[in-house]
Amino acid sequence: MRSFSEIETISKRASRGAGFSWGVSEEIGKSIRLLEMYGLPGILYLKNYLEQISNHNFQKITLISDENISNNIPYCPISVGVNFMDQTHNLEKIDKINFSNLAYPLLVVPFLSRSSEIIGKKILLNLENFKFLFNYNQSIFSNFDNSLITKTSKFLISFSQNEDSFDKITWDALYKISQKTFVDETESSKKTSAGAGLTDND
């Protein structure tokens, strides 16, 4: 088994070898490590994408908006990922962000996971028929089947507004059970606890 350190190093070097700047290659190294740590096929995707770079053109993106459409050539997933992460603070104000014609979309996934941590919000992704939920870069919840998707036009990102996944009734019911760990206060403890015996208008 390759160590994560080896995975990060080879990804960084290969990305530089394929023409990305050192700074971006460092981001790719960290991102592929993250994908592999979550059991997602980062190495396979990166290898396939970098092999394509030498003889195919990919569209770089600068400023990301709600609708991002590249008509002729597919978007570079690294450019999308790095810029999404860099612009997250602005993008979180937009409800939904769509990308049409995006190459090797799984390579954007680790950048979304890291963005979730940066802004402190969960991020949802719909990729083809798969869903990803990014939990502050602590975990990724997904039904993705590790298949190789080389191009997609179904890549929709939305920011969760940090809402609870449960309703108030459920919470209250659980709270009631938790109360079983509490002990009734006696008269004497009421008299000796913080602030007791004083007027608070002093």
Add this chain to the structure above:
Amino acid sequence: MQIELRDPKKIMKLKRLGSFHQSKLSFLRSFLREFNSWDYKRELFELDNDGYGVAVYSFKKEQRKYSLVCFANKLDDNERSDRVIATKWDASFTLYDGIPTKKDIERLSLNVPRQEIGRMTYKELTLSRANKSMRAFNYVVECLSNGNQPSGKKLSEIGYLYRTTAVYGSGKFGLADRFRIKNRPEIHGPFRLEMMLVYFVRQFTIDQVNFISKNKNPRKAVELDKNIARSLGIGNSTGLGMAPFIVNHPILLNNWILARETALKKIREIRNVKQGDFNYFFECLRNSTNNINTWNTDNDYQKEKIKDLKVDLIKFIKYLEEELDTKKEYLFNGIFNWVDANLTEESIEYVVSLFLEPYDEIVDELSLTMSADEDKFFNIPVERKIEDLRDLIEKNYSEILDIDFNNDKNIQNFWFISKNKEEPRVANRFEEIGSELEQPLAIARDVKSLYSRIKDLKNSMTISRFLTDNNDLRHAVRRVFMIEKFPYSEIQDNIIGSELMPIDMLRLKLSFFGACKFDPRSDKWLRICMFQGAPLPDELKKFKDNWIYNSLN
């Protein structure tokens, strides 16, 4: 009295960093202090009469066990090479997480001797290999097998029976990633498991030399005297592989140097120095001069430094004996000021290291601060402004900004990774090919280039906006923000200039390992010695921390 930390712009110059010496904060010394209550055992020692075979040493405390697995192989003299491109060694080693089974040893025997081309697993923590110092090893076998002890003085001068030529950890070749061990309660600082490996390798070399001598002449042979055994360490040949580490790990570098600088500051701030503490410092100083007298090198650069050190220490001892009033308040501050004004950089740093000796309470606390979780600082704070970036560069790189990178002399070298062994190398940009594949280590040049790029930009522009068009300088932007809160994280020099001495970078790192007897063999590699004078494993539970100055005693 409040003493300021020393100025990073002075301390972080390569010439100064290349004058650092081991100290009480060095990792091999903290390793011995932290592991002194562990139980050591030789679990397996299956060597043939010539000393080839396998051995296992274990180190246990409660439920935690580590084992050094050693493989000693026959090596023809013409195959013995300290160069990293070698493919065979006298012995190879791995530190195993737990006690290996027979099956594990079988697997390891197929991989550990092959080193870089073998495959390790997450159960192996560190990996190394070593070659015999033939002059020392054969001499000792000759003496012991004839019933004589070798000359302690002669062996002390050589310093070791074996030289390691690499020690790997942190996920290399499939070894366990750092995250698997970094939170273990017994791991208090960097490189503890590398130190553990080297320490037990030393014991293996002593056991092997005894074993071979005994088999050579069973009736006459004697065991190596323990005092002589103790005066042997492990040698190491180190090349450029180590140099980029201190550039690539700026926060770790900061934490090492900050710990040492903080210790110095605290010691200088002691108002009433106890006479006993001063005496202990002086005793260590006197004993340490023995080590300097056995510090041999053919390298002119180092010879000059040792010569200055010897002259300086005579002057310093005279000052301590004849001029210093030990009753004065802030005694160590007074001594430091004298040293700083009167001695060379090599000697100043030598004395600074010795200052730490009496102060366990200061050192123990600081040695816990010498690790770093650099990933925490990896993300660029893209919401910040160009104004912040510019201010940080002006504050932390002011002297770097004065370097003229249009002058060929200042960009003469480039760092690259060699194809055959994937090791860092440095070459002349104007004479050799490959500079387009330069590693991102020219921090000074790249930060200056970043500074020029942002010069005319609006203060209010966000870093996020800047990066959309300037990702070619992303690594430099990350660097400037990463080191913002870490004053000693950046080497305040140009490491691609014509005057670069790469061994200064190696020596800095090796001093924090605890290496002694720096012996540069060129400006790009050197030999050193580790654990010379250290307690043997069966003496670990009771030893004095000043062992490093007593290797000849």
